[in-house]
Amino acid sequence: MSTTRKRVYGYLAEFKSASALYKAAEKVRDAGFRKWDCYSPYPIHGLDGAMGLKRSILPWFVFFGGMTGTATAFALAYSTQVVIYPTVVQAKPANIFTIPAFFPVMFELTILFSGFTVLFGLLALIQLPRLNHPLFASRQFHRATDDGFFIAIEARDPKFSPNQTKELLAEIGGANIELVEEED
Amino acid sequence: MASSTTTAHEPHTGVKLPVLEREKLILNERSYHWITERICGVVENKQPLLWWLLFIPSALIAAIGVGGGLFHLVSTGVGVWGNTNRVMWGWPIVNFVFWIGIGHAGTLISAILFLTRQNWRTSINRAAEAMTIFAVMCAGIFPAFHVGRVWFAWFLAPVPNANAVWQNFKSPLLWDVFAVSTYFTVSLIFWFLGMVPDLATIRDRCKPGIRKFLYGIFALGWRGGNRQWSHYEMAYLLLAALSTPLVLSVHSVVSFDFATSVVPGWHTTIFPPYFVAGAIFGGFAMVLTIMIPARFVYGLQDLITMKHIDNMAKIILLTGTIVGYAYLMELFVAFYSGAIYEMDAFKFRIAGPYWWAYAAMMSLNVISPQFFWFKACRENLWVVMAIAMCVNVGMWFERFVIIVTTLARMWLPGDWKTFSPSPQDQMLFVGTIGMFLALFMLFLRFLPCINIAEVKWTKLEADPHFDDKEHHPDPGATTIAAYQKELVGSKS
Structure with missing residues (x-):
């Protein structure tokens, strides 16, 4: 039996295309989340607006x-x-x-x-370079630099709840929803 | 629906005008994963035999020519270069200008074509930027060592020294130091930042181990989140906007070395634009020379398509014609100025003992690219390769003509000499060719040679509204085939 404690980083959900990611991002934004991000192999045009991000300073x-x-x-x-x-x-x-x-x-x-x-x-x-990140513990996240489109909502977001957030991600079209944990 | 607001829905009579489809930048509807596999495959798979056949000789030539040549030069003295009179001084400068010019295509592709939204740049920009870095490295060797005692090269930098003498900021030679070192540094930043997401792609494909660790270090921990992409794209835009005037300034400053002197044949205002056009011209020829074989060897035909080659050929045609215009304008101004020394300088170039260099320059740089007016020539890769090689050689001769023929007939007859490069001169130049090729081969072996992220971005489904368009195709759009069918139908 493992004795390492784990801390929940958040939920990671996969979307099937850039379009699906874009629409899902709008819904996550409208649900009021703050600590979340969309992951894609290339920059998606207009996603800043869909996420409610400001222009870079x-x-x-x-x-x-x-x-x-x-x-x-x-x-x-x-x-x-x-x-x-x-x-x-x-x-x-x-x-x-x-x-x-x-x-x-x-x-x-x-x-x-x-x-x-x-x-x-x-x-x-962008707070780099850093040697590791909890998301790298995910079993599917490596596809974000290949052909995967993901949304990750972090547990430290005040709106995060283990069940409702998972339901939200499923509702907006997320597949392979995964609870990402980091070793404490 | 949004489409209902467009006028295209309204009934209209007559023939609909066709909307021409843009030529695709990625052929055969390749998937994202295919693109990743193919480009990373170049790095991950065993290198083909041709790679070794090119790498080993070029590395040897680099070791002997650059390593051995410089060792001999430094241990014996700069006299082995034949720098005992002012004409011999020309050889390192010819090679310096030649190499620095090669680099300019890389920055043009990565910066100017980015600002003008030319998406076809994505397939070739990485390799062209790598070429820039390596070419500037080759270029830097010549001025650094031809100062004579290279261990005093730091005198070029404005740092206090025991002589209490400062650099002359009014001299174009010092401007050159700043321009070339800035160019190298900013190109390196641009190249590296552009590569970070692709290094992350390779990192994520590696098995845990030293390889993954090293790629991971250079990928900086990139995750591809949009909060990163958002700043990243701004950084890329800023670097492109900074590099555009930079690339124009670098060869302008190089041309100031000549233009600000009072030497007939050099003292002309056309030099900066003429040098910049020539640099882009020569640089694109080098991109084609290297990318056409690489495309075949690594099976990248779906990413570097005939469309890309066609575009590059057209740029060579355009810049080659500008260069031709500059050559003729130089002659005209020499004639029209009425200045006998200026006229004499050009008479000497055309009909003097270096007539062969002038003839080579004219035919290789001005006449050979004119074949690119014909589509058949742009589509035949043998012809494209042959013309690119002509331009590579021709641009070297251009610098030779400008520098050597002018120095050979300076103001004082006592300076008049006939130039011949010493064996060490030739050795170093051949050595830099080897160094350039060897570095490029290492680049192909270890780094992603095509910009993976940006190439994916040019796919149609990369547009977040692609799904909407698929269900509601633009009602105004008609393919050519449908258009022809419609025309036939309206006649019968």
Whole structure:
């Protein structure tokens, strides 16, 4: 007899197609759940609306990241070319009016800093990387990256109830409904 | 029902206009699972004999050419490259510009075609992006080592040093350092982020063990939940929007190396657009060169269809024609400027001792892609391969013409030299070809060579409203066959 305690993560239900997932998502959203997600092998167009998700805030991060890059490049070029070590090359002045010659580097660092902000901003927003997740204990979840469409409703959602949630998932067309447990 | 509000339901007289069906991007109605199996199969199954036949020689050439060549160069001195006069300086720069240009098709496919919603990009973008990364790696070797004492290459970076001298931010050579390193970094981020869901697919198919662990590490724990996809798609869009001006800027900055100098034949404003078009032109040729054989060897014909090849051929035709226009415009401006030095530079290019390079450039880059006007040529893969090879060689000659013929007749007659690459020069260039191929073979072996998630997304049933459409087909749509039938019926 196993002595490991298990904690319920939630219910996982499979849907037969992207369309079925989309319609089911609308119903789960309308039932008022908060801690749930739809899993699909590719991004489904319009599913954000069906789930009631807001537009990603990533562009704001990237805007400020990019501006930091612009400012960094300007500071670097100005301080080294004008303040610390002024040089007159190709008869270009060693003052602020030489700024057009700084534009290429300012542009490139804007892109570079934005690129890094996209990467790290995204990882922060989707809370990755992580080594494991309770859903990976499921026997069918591996199909979410192949051809499976799933909805998982978490037990920590205030509306979750062991019986009614299962009934809801069955009602909206979910198949292979599975109680996913994680080892405590 | 929503469809009842459209006007198509209203009775109308006369012949209905046909709605042409779009050519499918995935042939034979392949299922999601088939797509996963086929693409992951490339990584999971034993590699075909051809893979080994290509990998082993190219890895050896890379080891001897790049590894041995650079060892010899560093231990002996940069003089072995023949960099004793200004013409010899040209060879590493020819190869640098050649390789960096190859990379541009990858970013064009992944960024510009994404922003313009060209769904056909999904089958080829991964491999093209990989090509970008590897080509930029090959490109980076040349400028890094031709600085002479490579252990001082860090002088390129704006960090304080004992001489208290700072980099010259007004120099295009420093712009190049920033442009190329940014290009490499952002392309790598784009490539890696695009691959995360596909790495998760491979992870989920692995048996527990070291393989699963490693793919799992690089898949970052991706689950494919829509709360992840939602941010992920935004990130992808942002990277595409950032990469689009980036790719245009990189080859523009490379062209500034020449255009901002006061050398006849280089000092022209047409250089940035001309270089960018040429880079895309050469890059697409390389994509075709690599993908056509890979498509056969791994049985990917249903994913990389003739439609994809047709589109790429058309882009080669377009950019090749732009490049041809730029060549002719250069000649016209040299003539029209009335500047004798400019005219002389072009006379020297066409009729001087390097006439063969100019002739090769013109015929391979301008004339050979014109065959793509004909559908029969775009559909014959042998012809497509032959033209792609012509373009690969032709674009190398373009850089040779621009750089070497110009340097060979600089202002001072004392600089006039006839160029010949030293054996070490040739060894390193051949070595980078080997390195590029070897890296690409490793990519095919270990990473998903087609974007699994995005290819699935182009299937019709990926649309969440597909089921609704199936039950209520668009009443205005008629296939060609039905249309012809209707026409015949209306005559009789």
